[in-house]
Amino acid sequence: MVERILIVEDNPQSMRLAIMTLRPHGYGLLQATDGEEALEVAAREKPDLVIMDVQLPRVDGLEATRRLRQMPGLKSVPVVAVTAHAMKGDEAKVLGAGWNVYLPKPIDTRRLVQVVAEMLRLGRTEEATAVWSDSGEDNTRRG
Numbered sequence: 001m002v003e004r005i006l007i008v009e010d011n012p013q014s015m016r017l018a019i020m021t022l023r024p025h026g027y028g029l030l031q032a033t034d035g036e037e038a039l040e041v042a043a044r045e046k047p048d049l050v051i052m053d054v055q056l057p058r059v060d061g062l063e064a065t066r067r068l069r070q071m072p073g074l075k076s077v078p079v080v081a082v083t084a085h086a087m088k089g090d091e092a093k094v095l096g097a098g099w100n101v102y103l104p105k106p107i108d109t110r111r112l113v114q115v116v117a118e119m120l121r122l123g124r125t126e127e128a129t130a131v132w133s134d135s136g137e138d139n140t141r142r143g
Helices: 012-025 035-045 061-068 090-096 109-122
Strands: 004-008 028-032 049-053 079-083 101-104
Touching: 004 012, 004 035, 012 028, 012 109, 028 035, 035 049, 035 061, 049 061, 049 109, 061 079, 079 109, 101 109
Parallel strands: 004 028, 004 049, 049 079, 079 101
Antiparallel strands: none
16 A cells, blocks of 8 residues: 655645655655645545645644644644744744654755654554654654
């Protein structure tokens, strides 16, 4: 079965980069350009993993992730946060909103491939509540 990844990104160049990075690995790629569309696609397609920008039109990534975590069948889907607004304290903020991994932009494509593979390997298990920062350290979320 092909693992499906929902990429939520409003910047066309960032979307293209994510697609070009992940497509060669054989993933089924789904796309959305804002948080509202992401929730619709996720409800319909039930992706195995979501890569979501924090700054999105209509519904931002924080709110979209909160809502995603309340949807039947999607509560434990791994979610990777990506953002160009990597300020002190942002990592804790997005991880507290329900994301599993925080990656600042510009995205390190090798790191993205590693994180995606690891999150998919862990899947929708309790182990997937482990979170990783850009440093690659295991920062297990408690609670």
